[in-house]
Amino acid sequence: MKRAFPIFALITAGLLSFALYQALVVAPTEQTMGDVQRIFYYHVPSAWTAFILFFTNLVASIVYLVRRNLKADAVAVVSAEVGLVFLTVNLVTGPIWARPVWGIWWTWDWRLTSTLGVWVIYVSYLMLRRFSASTQTPVLASVMGIFGAACVPFVYFSIWYFRTQHPSPVIGRGGELDPRMAHVLLINWLAFSCFAFLVCWSRYRLERVRREVEETQALEALLETRSVR
Amino acid sequence: MSALSSVTAATLAKDLRLEWRSKDAINSMLFFSLLVVVIFSFSFNPTAEESRQIAGGLVWVAFLFAAVVALNQTWARELRNQVLDAYRVSPAPAVALFLAKAIGNFIFVSVLEALMMPLFVVFYSLRALGPAWQLIPAAALGTWALVVNGTFFAAISIRTRSREIMLPLLLFPISVPALLGMVEATSSILTGEYSAKFWIVLLAVYDVVFTTACLILFETVLNAE
Numbered sequence: 001m002k003r004a005f006p007i008f009a010l011i012t013a014g015l016l017s018f019a020l021y022q023a024l025v026v027a028p029t030e031q032t033m034g035d036v037q038r039i040f041y042y043h044v045p046s047a048w049t050a051f052i053l054f055f056t057n058l059v060a061s062i063v064y065l066v067r068r069n070l071k072a073d074a075v076a077v078v079s080a081e082v083g084l085v086f087l088t089v090n091l092v093t094g095p096i097w098a099r100p101v102w103g104i105w106w107t108w109d110w111r112l113t114s115t116l117g118v119w120v121i122y123v124s125y126l127m128l129r130r131f132s133a134s135t136q137t138p139v140l141a142s143v144m145g146i147f148g149a150a151c152v153p154f155v156y157f158s159i160w161y162f163r164t165q166h167p168s169p170v171i172g173r174g175g176e177l178d179p180r181m182a183h184v185l186l187i188n189w190l191a192f193s194c195f196a197f198l199v200c201w202s203r204y205r206l207e208r209v210r211r212e213v214e215e216t217q218a219l220e221a222l223l224e225t226r227s228v229r
Numbered sequence: 230m231s232a233l234s235s236v237t238a239a240t241l242a243k244d245l246r247l248e249w250r251s252k253d254a255i256n257s258m259l260f261f262s263l264l265v266v267v268i269f270s271f272s273f274n275p276t277a278e279e280s281r282q283i284a285g286g287l288v289w290v291a292f293l294f295a296a297v298v299a300l301n302q303t304w305a306r307e308l309r310n311q312v313l314d315a316y317r318v319s320p321a322p323a324v325a326l327f328l329a330k331a332i333g334n335f336i337f338v339s340v341l342e343a344l345m346m347p348l349f350v351v352f353y354s355l356r357a358l359g360p361a362w363q364l365i366p367a368a369a370l371g372t373w374a375l376v377v378n379g380t381f382f383a384a385i386s387i388r389t390r391s392r393e394i395m396l397p398l399l400l401f402p403i404s405v406p407a408l409l410g411m412v413e414a415t416s417s418i419l420t421g422e423y424s425a426k427f428w429i430v431l432l433a434v435y436d437v438v439f440t441t442a443c444l445i446l447f448e449t450v451l452n453a454e
Contacts, residue, residue: 065446065449117405120402120405121402121403124398124401124402124403127395127399128385128389128395128398128399131390131391131395132388132389132390133388133389133390136388136453139449139453140385140389140450143385143446144399146442146446147378147439147442147446148402148403150438150439151402151403151405151406154406154435154438155405157406158406158409158410161427161431162413
């Protein structure tokens, strides 16, 4: 197990560099947008990866509530944190692309708005984790994880209807995706998923160690007060 | 089932009596939403046509903020003298306690809306151009959506540090679809430009999903140690 981590890290590094090469050199340049379109290979995979991680968070939350297994809770916190980072990458790369192409940084288009809505939900999940007493955190956070996940379809559906009713000035990227572009996109997604898994893995180990240290410290404090008496 | 309804009725009656005697929640909510109305009109200074466009959003934002005031007090009262711990060890179904609190809050917020609506109509010279009766199902479903999640998250937030500020931080993100539904339904009825049906159905589905989730998970939250 100890050797698996560096090996997987090496594979991920190789994959990420290959994906970078593919995205910047091999993929054809987009006709109207030019090179700025290449951010697409980072923008889209980071969103997909984030949603896989949020789904993992939901599953881990349910598993925790059913089994009361602290490992599931550690998976839940790790997946929410890393997922939020990837969704932030998505939300930051979006405006960088939008500025030269649409001429504006941000618009309240349904996709942007609903992604922001989901981002806000998971920020509040992490806020709850931070502000609750450590013994109750796993239960309260799992409940919040389930509520957040239940809310995601409502966010997408309501905002989609809201924005189709009031048409936005922005026209989505229509038409077919070039098969070579799709190929590069999938390679990037694979690389991003491996990278996310790698980060989650190391964050999970950190979380386990952190909890062990906390437990030991609590135990030591308990023993000390007894010896004083 | 009889235990459920009798415990619900008893807890609800107790809360209503407490509120009737103290009038804490309703007074603070009323004054708070009045302040929001006044501050909004200072900061936007709208004409009659503009206010018809923005009134839906304004009314519901005012009610949402005011509801948080009442929701925060829901469980705080039970913390004194360890009442909540007594509930926990008693054989009364936890769901009954939750239902009583949610229905109580629903009554408080509905009373607030009934009292504040005439004021909004006068201050912003509102007149519905669409079918006005649809405001009643939209308001009822919207209020339930706020209150059911609010009561639930209030039970979570009293277990955190800085509990008063935690409730809106948890409640508002989850309420975004419901708030959008309420605002759009109200705006569509006031302007009469499009149908409110979709938004009322959306609110109904939202209510069913989240009421179910609250009822299933409340016992877990109550017993969280």
